[in-house]
Amino acid sequence: MYGFVLRRVAQAIVAILGVTTLVFFVQRLTGDPTLLLLPETATQADVDAMRHTLGLDRPMIAQYASYLWDILHLDFGRSYTQFVPVGQLIIPRIPYTLALTGCALVIALGIGVPVGIVLALYRDHKATSVLMGIVIAAQSMPTFWSGILFMLIFAVTLEWLPASGAAGFESIILPSVALGLLSMATFARVTRMAVIDELSKHYVRTAKAKGISTFRLITHHLLRNASIPIITVAALEISNLLAGAVIVETVFAWPGLGLLTIQSIVSRDFMVVQSIVLIAAFITVFLSLFADLLYAAVDPRIRLETST
Amino acid sequence: MLATVLLASGCSGENAGNKNTDGEQRKEIITIDLVNEPSSLDPQMQWNPDSYYVYRNIYDNLLTRNSQNEIVGSVATDWKYLSDTEVEFTIRDDIVFHDGVRLTPSDVAYSVKRITNPEFGSPQLGQFSKILHAEVTGENTVKLTTDGPYPVLLPQLVKLSVVPRHYVEEIGKDQFNLQPMGSGPYRFVEWRRGVSVTLERNDEYWGAKGAFPMAIFRAVPDSSTRIADLRSGMADLVVSIDPDQAGQLTYAAGVQQLPVLTERIAYLRLNVERPPLSDVRLRQAIAHAIDKQLIIDALLGGVSQPANIMLSEFHFGWMEESDYLEYDPEKARRLIAESGAVGQQKIEFVISQVYDPRIIQAIQQMLTDVGLNVSINLLDMSTYLNVTRGEINERPDMSYGRWSCACQDADGVLYPLLHSTSQWSGTNDPVFDSLTEDGRRTLDAAERMQAYEKVHQRIAMNVPLVPLFQMAIIYGASDHLQWTPTPSEDMFLNKMSWSQYNNK
Numbered sequence: 091m092y093g094f095v096l097r098r099v100a101q102a103i104v105a106i107l108g109v110t111t112l113v114f115f116v117q118r119l120t121g122d123p124t125l126l127l128l129p130e131t132a133t134q135a136d137v138d139a140m141r142h143t144l145g146l147d148r149p150m151i152a153q154y155a156s157y158l159w160d161i162l163h164l165d166f167g168r169s170y171t172q173f174v175p176v177g178q179l180i181i182p183r184i185p186y187t188l189a190l191t192g193c194a195l196v197i198a199l200g201i202g203v204p205v206g207i208v209l210a211l212y213r214d215h216k217a218t219s220v221l222m223g224i225v226i227a228a229q230s231m232p233t234f235w236s237g238i239l240f241m242l243i244f245a246v247t248l249e250w251l252p253a254s255g256a257a258g259f260e261s262i263i264l265p266s267v268a269l270g271l272l273s274m275a276t277f278a279r280v281t282r283m284a285v286i287d288e289l290s291k292h293y294v295r296t297a298k299a300k301g302i303s304t305f306r307l308i309t310h311h312l313l314r315n316a317s318i319p320i321i322t323v324a325a326l327e328i329s330n331l332l333a334g335a336v337i338v339e340t341v342f343a344w345p346g347l348g349l350l351t352i353q354s355i356v357s358r359d360f361m362v363v364q365s366i367v368l369i370a371a372f373i374t375v376f377l378s379l380f381a382d383l384l385y386a387a388v389d390p391r392i393r394l395e396t397s398t
Numbered sequence: 399m400l401a402t403v404l405l406a407s408g409c410s411g412e413n414a415g416n417k418n419t420d421g422e423q424r425k426e427i428i429t430i431d432l433v434n435e436p437s438s439l440d441p442q443m444q445w446n447p448d449s450y451y452v453y454r455n456i457y458d459n460l461l462t463r464n465s466q467n468e469i470v471g472s473v474a475t476d477w478k479y480l481s482d483t484e485v486e487f488t489i490r491d492d493i494v495f496h497d498g499v500r501l502t503p504s505d506v507a508y509s510v511k512r513i514t515n516p517e518f519g520s521p522q523l524g525q526f527s528k529i530l531h532a533e534v535t536g537e538n539t540v541k542l543t544t545d546g547p548y549p550v551l552l553p554q555l556v557k558l559s560v561v562p563r564h565y566v567e568e569i570g571k572d573q574f575n576l577q578p579m580g581s582g583p584y585r586f587v588e589w590r591r592g593v594s595v596t597l598e599r600n601d602e603y604w605g606a607k608g609a610f611p612m613a614i615f616r617a618v619p620d621s622s623t624r625i626a627d628l629r630s631g632m633a634d635l636v637v638s639i640d641p642d643q644a645g646q647l648t649y650a651a652g653v654q655q656l657p658v659l660t661e662r663i664a665y666l667r668l669n670v671e672r673p674p675l676s677d678v679r680l681r682q683a684i685a686h687a688i689d690k691q692l693i694i695d696a697l698l699g700g701v702s703q704p705a706n707i708m709l710s711e712f713h714f715g716w717m718e719e720s721d722y723l724e725y726d727p728e729k730a731r732r733l734i735a736e737s738g739a740v741g742q743q744k745i746e747f748v749i750s751q752v753y754d755p756r757i758i759q760a761i762q763q764m765l766t767d768v769g770l771n772v773s774i775n776l777l778d779m780s781t782y783l784n785v786t787r788g789e790i791n792e793r794p795d796m797s798y799g800r801w802s803c804a805c806q807d808a809d810g811v812l813y814p815l816l817h818s819t820s821q822w823s824g825t826n827d828p829v830f831d832s833l834t835e836d837g838r839r840t841l842d843a844a845e846r847m848q849a850y851e852k853v854h855q856r857i858a859m860n861v862p863l864v865p866l867f868q869m870a871i872i873y874g875a876s877d878h879l880q881w882t883p884t885p886s887e888d889m890f891l892n893k894m895s896w897s898q899y900n901n902k
C-alpha cells in the first residue's frame with residue numbers, strides 16, 4: 091500500500107513538472123503581454139521599459155530557472171495585470187470553484203444515478219427511451235446557451251433567483267444546475283450499465299429469494315457493488331466539470347478559477363496562468379490517485395499491491 | 399466540507415440589497431456591471447476602462463472636462479503659462495483626503511513625479527513623459543515644466559489623479575493598490591477579488607456630492623449576462639452592450655439604452671511602402687469601395703457615425719473636411735482596372751479577435767465586389783499588436799484598428815499613426831513627418847489647425863489611412879437612472895441620480 095502510494099506520488103510530481111514546463115514555454119512562444127498593458131500611444135521606449143519591469147527582457151531559460159527556483163520557495167510570482175502576488179488572486183477563487191463543481195457533481199449524481207437505476211430496472215419498458223432522450227438532450231445543450239436560458243426564465247421572467255454574481259446560496263443554484271447537466275447523462279449511462287451487470291449476479295437472485303424489497307436490494311446490495319465504475323467516472327467527471335466551469339463561470343460571473351483563467355489567458359498574464367495550470371494538474375493527478383485508494387475502501391477484494 | 403465552502407461563499411456574498419429595502423421610495427445602492435474587475439485601484443498604475451470607471455470616483459484629477467467637453471479646473475482652479483514650457487497651476491485649498499488630511503500643492507507635485515518616474519513603471523508614462531519637472535512654487539501653486547512647447551499638456555493632465563503623498567509614502571505601492579484613498583466624491587470600502595468593488599459616498603466632498611450612499615461595481619464578462627442583470631433589476635447600469643443586444647432593451651420594460659459617440663475612430667491602416675498597396679490607385683479604390691453608412695445601419699445599430707477624417711468633433715484639429723473620398727464603387731473599379739496586374743495581387747487584411755468580425759467581413763465583401771483580392775488573417779490581440787507594430791516592410795498590407803488617445807487632440811492620433819518614427823505608422827513620408835511635427839511644436843492654435851488641415855488633405859490624397867467610423871458605445875440603464883454619458887467614457891457617480899427614488 092505505502093509503496094504504491096509513493097510510486098504514484100513520484101509519478102504525479104513528474105507529470106506536474108512536465109505540464110508546468112510545457113505551459114511556461116508555450117505561453118511565451120505565443121507572444122508577449124507588454125503591448126496589451128500599454129496604451130495605444132506607447133512608444134518603443136515605453137515598451138522596452140515595461141518589458142524590463144516585467145523581467146521579460148531576460149533570456150527565456152533564465153526566466154524559467156528563476157520561476158522554478160521561486161516555486162520551490164512557494165513564491166508564485168506577481169500578476170502582470172493586477173500588480174499583486176498571484177496567490178492573492180487565486181486563493182480567494184478556489185472556494186468558489188470547489189463549491190460550484192461540488193454542487194454540480196451533487197446535482198449530476200443526484201439526478202443521474204437514480205435515472206440510471208430506473209433505466210436499468212425498467213430497461214424493457216418503452217418509456218425509458220424517452221427518459222434517456224431527455225437526459226441526453228439536457229447534456230447536449232451548450233452551457234453558454236442553457237445558462238442564458240435559465241437566466242431569462244428564473245431571473246428575468248420569474249425573478250426567483252439572481253442572474254449572476256456570488257451573493258449567497260441562491261446565486262449558486264443556476265450555475266451549478268447548468269454545469270451539472272453536463273455530467274448527468276454520463277452518470278445515468280454508467281449507472282444503468284453497472285446495475286444491469288449486477289442484476290444478473292447470483293447474489294441478487296439469492297437476495298430476491300430471501301424476499302427483500304426492491305428498494306433495499308438496490309440500496310444495500312446493488313449500489314455498493316455498482317459503485318466502482320460510478321466512482322471512476324466521478325473522478326474523471328470532476329476534471330470535466332472543472333473544465334466546464336470555465337464557461338459557466340464566465341456566463342454567470344461566478345468568481346471562480348475558470349473565470350480568472352480565461353481573463354489571464356486573454357491578457358497573457360503568464361504567472362497567473364502558470365499557477366492555475368499547476369493547481370489544475372495537481373488536482374487532476376491526485377484525484378485519480380484518490381479514486382484508486384477509494385476502490386480499496388469500497389471493495390475489499392482490491393489489493394493495491396497487486397494492482398500495480 | 400462542501401457545506402462549509404458554500405456557507406463561506408454565501409456568507410461573504412455581496413449585499414444583494416440592490417433591491418429596494420424600503421419599497422420604491424428608497425434605493426441606497428447603485429449597482430454597476432462592468433466587464434472585468436479593475437486591474438488596479440492605484441490610478442497611476444493602470445488606466446483601462448474598468449479600472450478607470452471605479453477609481454475615478456475615489457480620486458480628484460488636476461483638471462477635468464465639463465458637460466460641453468471643455469477642459470476646466472478641478473484640483474487646480476486656474477493655470478497660466480509662464481513661458482512656452484512652463485505652466486503654473488493654482489491649487490484649491492479646501493480639498494481634504496478621505497483621512498481628513500488637506501490636499502496640498504506638494505501632493506500634486508508628488509503625483510506628477512511619481513507617474514513620470516521610469517522606475518515606477520506606470521503604463522501611462524508615455525502620456526506624461528514630456529513633463530520634466532514639477533515643483534511647488536508657493537503656498538497654493540505648482541509649476542510644471544515640459545521639455546519643449548507641448549500643446550497637449552492640459553488634455554493629458556485631465557487624466558492625472560492626485561494621490562495623497564503622506565499615505566502612499568507610509569503604506570507603499572502595493573498596499574495603496576489594495577487600500578486606495580483619495581479625495582474624490584466616493585471612498586473605497588471593499589474589494590472582493592473577482593466579484594465586486596464597493597464604494598461609499600464621501601459626505602465631506604468639496605464638490606457636487608453623490609446621490610447614492612453606496613455603489614457596487616461588479617465584474618460580469620458576458621454581455622448577455624449583463625443584460626439579464628439589468629432586466630432582472632440586479633444591476634442599475636451596465637457597460638459595453640453590443641448594438642444587436644441593445645435592440646432587446648428597446649422592448650424591455652423598465653430599462654433604457656444610453657448610446658454616446660466617443661472620440662474613438664475605426665480605421666484601416668494601409669502599408670504604402672510595399673506592393674500591392676504601394677500603388678496609390680488601389681488605396682484610393684479601397685477608400686471608395688466601402689459603404690460606411692451601410693455598415694453602420696446594418697451592423698452598428700445606426701448609432702455610430704461615418705468618419706471622413708481621422709478625428710471626431712471632440713478632437714482639437716477636427717474640421718469639416720470636403721476633400722474626403724466618397725463611397726463610389728464605380729470609381730473604385732475604374733482605379734483598380736487602371737492599376738493593371740498589381741490590382742489582382744492578394745491583399746492581406748490583418749485583424750484581431752477583439753474586433754467585430756461582421757464589420758471585417760462586410761469590408762472584405764465590399765472590397766471583393768469592386769475586384770480586389772482580400773484575404774483575412776485573424777490574430778489574437780497580443781500577436782496583432784506585435785505584427786502591426788513590427789518593421790515597416792513586414793507590417794501587413796492592411797489592418798483594421800480603433801484609435802483613441804483619450805486626449806481629444808489631433809496630436810494624439812495623427813503623430814503616432816503617420817510619423818515615420820512611430821511604430822504605428824504605415825508610411826515613410828517626410829511631408830507627414832514635418833506636418834505632424836508642426837502640429838506639436840507650437841502652442842498657437844491657429845498655426846496648429848493649419849498644419850492639421852494639410853494632414854487631413856494629404857490623407858485623402860495619399861490614403862495611408864482610411865477613416866471609417868466614429869464609434870459609439872452603448873450603456874444599458876434602469877429607467878430610474880438619470881445620467882448623460884460623455885465622449886470621454888467617464889462614469890462619475892456624482893453626476894448620476896435617481897429620477898424616482900428618494901436620494902437621501
